[in-house]
Amino acid sequence: MADKTVDGGPWTGCAVMFLQSLSPGVDLLSLYKNQQGKFVVFKVIKLTLTDSAGGLGGYEILKVHDAEPFLGVEVKFVDVAACQQFLENYSSGAVSQSFSQHASRLLALPQELTVETQLKASTHVLDFCLDKLEVCLHHIQLSKPERLRDEEIDHLERQLQSQVVGPAPQPPTGTQEELPVPDNFFKFQNRVFEDRMLTAADVQSFSNGVGRQWKHVGRALGKSCRALKGPAIDNLAYEYEREGLYEQAYQLISRFIQAEGRAAKLSRLVRACEDSKLTSLAEHILDIHP
Structure with missing residues (x-):
């Protein structure tokens, strides 16, 4: 598939994705109109598009706007392969699933978000022709972006970049004191994170990534959770042996949440992973990208 236009210029196109939560x-x-919620929602959108378009390089968010009852996200595609991959993921439902998982985790929702989506290129509703990929690509290519990136998006991109990169390390001095970590936050790898309740997305990330080490994490959690002390871990292993490692890990965290309630916090799972020498898994749960 050509990555240039008929006149030899680079392939570009524009589409607007509309998002609406169906969860009460x-x-x-x-949320986006709220100053604090705006950044979180933008981060969810950014992570979803990066998942769906195969990386950061193939698209650019131009504007996020009010399209009541929807939130409209205007996206410029600068690579035909990225646009095609996005369309395939959108058609399969993977875009909605990715958005739901990221939103559930970053908004600390008690259950996974249900989201309704619609995709348009100019006046064409692409949801009606998703089985015809070439037609969708054609409509997107004809729908040229009418604006440069919004100043608000520039600000959000810089804010997101500073969060990913983190502040520049300060040289140690004899007089400089480390600032205390605020209540309801915790520190991991010299960065501060909100200490929220575990979400369904956290449980899924842990269960997918921990493998055979779930028992070690369980015993680390058992140091402060009575429900996981003694023979509880071995009993779980025996009870769910046939279902496999994912289910054993899933049941471990489910039992931890059931026993600890609101005290089943993210910091406790991260600390248990650290104690079990599973730092990369903790990074994955916290969405820290190398």
Whole structure:
């Protein structure tokens, strides 16, 4: 498939993805209008597009706007392969799933978000022709972006970049004191994270990544959780042996959450992973990218 236009210029196109939460108590439009919620929602959108378009290089967010009851996300595609990959993921439902998982985790929702989506290129609703990939690509290519990136998006991109990169390390001095970590936050690898309750996305990330080491994490959690002390870990292993490692790990964290309630915090799982020498798994749960 050509990555240039007929006149030899680079391939570009524009589409608008509309998002609406169907979960009670979660209004994406209201969240985005809130200054604190705006950054979190933008981060969810950015992670979803990066998952769906195969990386950061193939697209650019131009604007996020009010399209009540939807939140509209105007996206410029600068690579035909990235656009095609996005369309395939959108058609399969992977885009909605990715958005739901990231939103559930970053918004600390008690259950996975249900989201309704719609995709348009100019006046064409692409949801009606997703089985015809070439037609969708054609509509997107004809829909040229009418604006440069919004200043608000520039600000959010810089804010996100500073969070990923982190502040520049300060040289140690004899007089400089380390600032205390605020309540309801915790420190990991010299970065501060909100100490929230575990979400369904956290449980899934852990269960997918821990493998045979789930028992070690379970025993580390058992140091402060009575429900996981004694023979509890071996009993779980025996009870769910036939279902495999994922289910054993899933049941471990489910039992931890059930026993500890609101005290089943993210910091405790991260610390247990650290104690079990599973730092990379802790990074994955916290969405820290190398």
